[in-house]
Amino acid sequence: MITAELTFDDLAGLMKKAAGVTVDPQRLKQSPDFPFDSVGLDSLGLLGIVGELENRYGQSLPQDSERCKTPREFLDLVNSTLKAGA
């Protein structure tokens, strides 16, 4: 089975779709430690992204995933969960 992995490109697309926040995927890659707050993505917005991912992968993400503060923290959490679940 191929392990799914969430990329910075995916995350940028989801931020736009679920929360209306436009970020350059390159910026996410280059500086993944900026706070989501600074681009106007709040916990409800991240919760929407969590919901999209859970539906996409048919797998639950850990409770409080939407409390991640930065793109790197969120990506690490999602990818480690997907890897463990695979």
Added chain:
Amino acid sequence: MSSERARGAAITGIGVIAPNGLHADAYWKSVREGLGALDRITREGCEDMPLRVGGEVRGFDPAGLIEERFLVQTDRFTHFGMAAAALALDEAGLGRGDPAEPYSIGVVTAAGSGGGEFGQRELQKLWGQGSKFVGPYQSIAWFYAASTGQISIWSGFKGPCGVVASDEAGGLDAIAHAARTVRRGTGAMVVGSAEAPLAPYSMVCQLGYPELSTAEDPDRAYLPFTERARGFAPAEGGAMLVVEDETRARERGTDIRAVVAGHSATFTGASRWEESREGLARAIKGALDEAGCAPEEIDVVFADAMGVPEADRAEALAIADALGAHGSRVPVTAPKTGTGRAYCAAPVLDVVSAVFAMENGLVPPTPNVFDICHDLDLVMSRARPAELRTALVLSRGLMGSNAALVVRRGGDSAR
């Protein structure tokens, strides 16, 4: 009381998103000319309902005024409200983002039903796909308080905020609430209402109202004060105002367009139109009292104009009861017959019309209405020139609220 009276509440900014204009100036031009914007309802999913005619806001693109992240998480009624607030703040010359004194400005809106369209979309996901497909913004977007909250967050204004849920007349109650808040020391309030009732779920909710007009012809659907009155046509859109401490406005050097002078509200029960006569008359008297205004000083009345025979009769009698002989002489108008009633936003739009009417010395006409059966001097066909210093705006709701608001011309308040 005397210290409250000392602070005037000035209107220094007006933003409008309405069926007949996507800006206050465009709105007034349509109102002045008596241009109708009632039409067949064409929004998706609404075409086959027994409610045919309404005032739709067409060609509205909020993206130029409001950032996308706010649009994604809000319903159409909040889009209207935020866009109107942006226009009002712009005119008042008040910034947003991180204002120097964030606690000196607050927000209050009136709402009749909240975000029905957003709620319907998410509930369809719930029953069509399952609970995991419901987006988190459903928790806030449908809520009738959403517009106040989002305008506060978006603008960074942290002063007193609130939502008035008092039926259609709540539009006037919200303006009065803002004026009182300013008199108690807050620098300015962003206040008004916008509604989006023309979506499938929201329309179904309205179908039970006996006062709703189900006529097919846009020119004949909403004819208050006539023998052919058969109910009202609904509308979407609304208006936001900046209501500001008069002294503060003068110090800033911003134009004072009008002053909120008096208000009163009463409650006489749902669809009890005959009883609304006494309730509305009491509201008018209360508003005149607060404004320190004699009946003869009222230069124009913006009528509620429900379009239901008993309600129209009650309103005509209430005006006579409260204003005496002056009631049959004062010019009365109901520009909303050209747009439909946008619930709580309807009387706010009337206040906007009253401000422009006083500035321009013109009583706008009542579109589509040509022959009335009540003892009122209703202005019809075309605008009537008149010296207007003081306007009385009336509103009633389907659930029984009655309210009256007195506004005075801006330039006169310094006397």
